[in-house]
Amino acid sequence: MTGPQIAWLADGRRLHLNHGPIDLIIEAFGEEAERRAAYEQAIARFDTVLTGLVEELAELRRPATATTRAFHGVIAQRMERAVCRHAPAFITPMAAVAGAVADEMLAAMCTGRRLEKAYVNDGGDIAIHLAEGAVMKAAIAGTGHGFADRIMIGFADPVRGIATSGWRGRSYSLGIADAVTVLAKTAAEADAAATLIANAVDLPGHPTVRRVPACDLAPDSDLGDRPVTVDVGPLKPGEIASALGSGFALAEEFWRRGLIEAAALFLGGDMRFFGTVALDDTPLKRSRPITAHTEISKELPNA
Template sequence: MSRVQARMLPDGRRLHLNDGPIDLIIGADGTAEAVALAFDAAQIRFATVLDELCAELTLLRRPVGPMPQGVIARRMWTATTRVAGNHFITPMAAVAGAVADEMRDAVCAAAPLTRVFVNNGGDIAFHLMAGAAYDVGLISRPDRPSLFSTARIEAEDPVRGIATSGWRGRSFSLGIADAVTVLAESAATADAAATLIANAVDLPGHPAVTRVPAQDLQPDSDLGSRPVTRAVGPLTRKEIAAALGSGVAFAEALIAERCIVAAALHLAGENRMLGNTLGRLNAKGQGQEVPRLG
């Protein structure tokens, strides 16, 4: 029996794909024939993704080094190399975004489509033809998802990927950000950048922060013995501002280097917004039905 599961969601418009730890929701706009061809192509490509990644997993769990061989692994390596600088990161920091990018490209190669999104647990790759747009929901805490705003992404924007990271999310974080959402030219780049910015939102050695070696929680973690955040106690407004300030400085450097387009940082109810695309925020969080971040 194949371990890959595929089904249309009840709305009849979105495809749900699952294989072990990879869980995707894909939406596509176009003619009925084009969408059917695209979803067939998605299932064919998805069936190979997990095995392709597992073949190079040992290399992908190491700090960025030699370029791997697989198509998705190369996307991961390229994204993390671009944003790493002197900071610790492994290609695994971009795995969810890279899978989303690859699946988006497989769908778009199969048929002409107006819009496409591939949502891999909140890391989203999308395609927009001229004149098309998405209103994307933003959240400040992945563990209690509720929209605090939306950002409109138009075809003319350089953004084709969105990702969120933070200690409250599904992955480990070295920092204390509740969430950091990044908009970039690819989901893989957004994924890697969100990881590093979230790591930078920190108060090293603060007694209110509980940390545990990553390998104690997940023996095969790419973070090894590095302490990851498990709880954040009460912080003063000054401490919150200081932690966010460190993340803002890192994000501003990535924007200046044109690695990312925009970022939204959240900690203890405080938010920081950077980048021109986020200037189109709708503070009431209202817009079209959209893929939600987080």
């Protein structure tokens, strides 16, 4: 494995950091000296992110319980705190790894700095910093046809993390959701909740859904021999509604417990949404046909 790779993107404002499976895009807004210092702090912190996780990887792959384990690394601690609130449901700290890395890298950027806003995008799991009066716009992309909608997050909103999970994503899923996007107080909390809600969007035993044991795809997977979804065939409208309803019920439970702020669930061209986050200054309509991918919008001057 090569060491951390650091490079500026073509716009000269965003920094790309890569080390093994960790792939980040970061951006800071504010005075030039503050921005540069924030980037330097992020680079310094990134140097040990992956090695720190590897040192505790075996325990991080073990299921969480309601009792928080004492991990050494700060990122591992963030992962553990995010998932233990969901026990006794099966979940390991690895369900929150991308979000926890984003949270930690954002903290490294912002420590001692005066920034208007900043974000760390870890493969679609995003941590956000906003100073008073600042606004961040996150774009939810349509199916290959540009942005379908934009969520606007202001300083007063409790949302500082966005995460997406589903069987089409880079991680394995026990469910059949095309995607579940969650907004929460931290990226790690959003990551963990999105994983579980996506798992709950399901039709157990359905003949058009193909699953294989996770360990057949990745021998060291934290999911062991649990069957993960590798293909979803045609589904009837009523089946789609039933699967989405199962996930929506869990999302509402998480919201009532204060674990998330909003969620959008997608399957087979249908969706369910709830939450109070503004969409281009208006509430998001549940019937709006938007899809799975969440990223920070680059085309908006205030994003």
